[in-house]
Amino acid sequence: MRVELGDMPGVRLVQPARHTDDRGFLSEVFNSRSVDELGIDVEFVQENHIASTRTNTIRGLHFQLPPSPTAKLVRVTRGAIQDVGVDLRADSPTFGDYVTTRLSEENWSQLYLPPGTAHGFCTLSDDTHVSYFSSAFWDPELDSALRWDDRDLGIQWELSGDPILSEKDLNAPTWADFRSPFRFENR
Numbered sequence: 001m002r003v004e005l006g007d008m009p010g011v012r013l014v015q016p017a018r019h020t021d022d023r024g025f026l027s028e029v030f031n032s033r034s035v036d037e038l039g040i041d042v043e044f045v046q047e048n049h050i051a052s053t054r055t056n057t058i059r060g061l062h063f064q065l066p067p068s069p070t071a072k073l074v075r076v077t078r079g080a081i082q083d084v085g086v087d088l089r090a091d092s093p094t095f096g097d098y099v100t101t102r103l104s105e106e107n108w109s110q111l112y113l114p115p116g117t118a119h120g121f122c123t124l125s126d127d128t129h130v131s132y133f134s135s136a137f138w139d140p141e142l143d144s145a146l147r148w149d150d151r152d153l154g155i156q157w158e159l160s161g162d163p164i165l166s167e168k169d170l171n172a173p174t175w176a177d178f179r180s181p182f183r184f185e186n187r
Contacts, residue, residue, distance in 0.1 A: 008087050008094045009184070010114035012038060013101060014073070018108060029075060029110070030133065040112050042071045044133035052079075052123045052130075057164040058148050058157070060120020061086055061172070065142040066181050069115035071135040079128030080104035081121040082158040086146065089116040092184035096175065098155055103130075116182035118146050122157050145172035152176060 014035075018025045028034075030044075050059065061084065064070045074083055083103050087094045102124070103109050113119055121130065145168060148155070152175040157163070 008085065008097060008099045008117075009092060010112075011085060011099055011117070012040060012112040014038065014110040014112060016108060016110065030073070035073075038112075040071075040073070042115075042135040044071075044073065044135055046134045046137055048132055048134065049077075050130045050132075052128045053126065054164055055123055055126050055128075056159050056161045057123040057128075058120065058169060059166070060084065060169065061118040061146040061148055062120065063088060063116075063118040063144055063146075064136060064139060065144050068136040068139050068142055069182060071115050072113045072117075072119055072132045073110055074103065074113070074119070074121075074130065074132040075108075075110040076103045076105055077129045077131055078105050079126070080106070080124040081128060081130060082124060083111050083121045084119070084155055084157075085111070085113040086118040086120075086153060086155075087116070088118055088178075088180050089182045089184040090180040092116075095180070095184075096153070098153060100155070102158075114185075116180075116184070120148055122159060122163070124158060124160075145169060146178060147172040147174050150175045
């Protein structure tokens with residue numbers, strides 16, 4: 001695995017190796033020892049798989065509140081997304097900033113987002129599948145979101161048409177209404 005540090009503390013762009021031959025390829029997409037060596041010091045407890053049928057589907061910006069904030073390791077198994085993380089850690093040097101990268105079945109990259117990061121993505125192709133590991137079990141009592149198109153965040157989404165959104169995402173609170181319960185730990 002290769003790792004590149006993101007512009008936001010704790011964010012990592014991970015590139016698993018692919019071993020290819022005439023049958024296809026094999027890739028070790030997760031190994032707890034390798035992930036630990038990359039400075040990702042979390043235990044993943046859940047894996048989720050999301051299928052989006054249409055381009056311009058936006059999911060997010062989602063996060064889970066303390067006492068069970070989640071770190072995520074996100075990858076695309078089919079199609080492509082613009083993946084976004086927003087720093088919610090009040091005392092972080094990048095508080096309120098966002099990072100974005102393209103994840104696809106072709107580039108085979110993974111994005112690690114530490115606890116205290118809101119996560120969202122926009123599908124860039126039809127029939128897109130996203131898989132991610134989470135460091136905490138989903139808790140509906142702690143589930144939260146921020147508005148995907150909030151002007152104060154200024155995220156430049158790679159939309160090619162009208163966004164497709166859930167009711168939750170259409171009605172999410174704004175950045176101006178958000179009071180962060182997250183604290184920065186440089187990891």
